[in-house]
Amino acid sequence: MVTDMGSDLRIALVASSGGHLSQLLKLSGAWQGRDVFYVVTTDVVKSKLGEGKRVYVVGECNRQHPLRVVKSLWNCLAAIRRERPTVVLSTGAAIGCLCCFLGWLFGAKVVWVDSITNVEHMSLSGRMVRRIADLCIVQWPELTGTYPGTEYMGNII
């Protein structure tokens, strides 16, 4: 992107509550010293990240509650438009999927790390994001055969 010439990366780190966030935090070493901001689902998650971070709380969101998806989508869009990340990185779940697609529409590179809980299949979000991801990581070796383009290099949790 022309506007990013000469500047460094801005990374959106996206995870919903529970295991998705735990897995995201285990990867913190990868973006140390870089300009990052977080998109999370709840204030409880926000408090787990500690002080002094840029955090957007977009609300819980899943397929069982379509209205919440719309609300979260709107909030994600606001965060992505405001920050204009050059990279969106997510461990899932639904808000990760939303932010990856939104970021991608704005020209961001996409990194997806599928949760360890997806043993037999990739998550639905992961299967969708895989098509636009520049780096797509799974945590069970068998999955790389089922989903071309995915990479396996061990468990993170």
Next chain:
Amino acid sequence: MIFLTVGTQFPFDRLVKAVDDLVAAGVIKDEVFAQIGDEAYQPRNFEAVASLDKKAFDERIHEASALISHAGMGTITMALDTGKPLLAMPRRRQYGEVVNDHQVAIARKFEQLGHLLVAYSSEELADKVELLKRFQPSPRRVQPEAVVRRIEEFLEALSVKSGS
């Protein structure tokens, strides 16, 4: 004290009710404290709150001699990180407790590795609670470094491109 937690996203009445019944029947004699989420079944035989902030949650974990929970990866990770014995019951799609059966798959994997005990149904809970008293979880050893390095390299390559 046994700490029962079911995550904060959805209630998990099937598990809370099963534990409530076991306390009533005298199968569980330890004190139980629970975090059960909003609009959930209210147990009659132990204290329960909808949600706890991080500090209060960590305190309960610290005090607990054992944990009972859904098979959510957040809770499993925390149990393994703190070395607390965990009995997990997977949420099931057929009961509308979750959108797919990923909790069954991960519970089975981690059960095989000796990281936790699993009750696949309410009926199995009583026997597994008995085992929980003496259960010593095998510690989980993983090396996230390889994944961290891969992402680091990916970012580095982008950084060089955008900076040039």
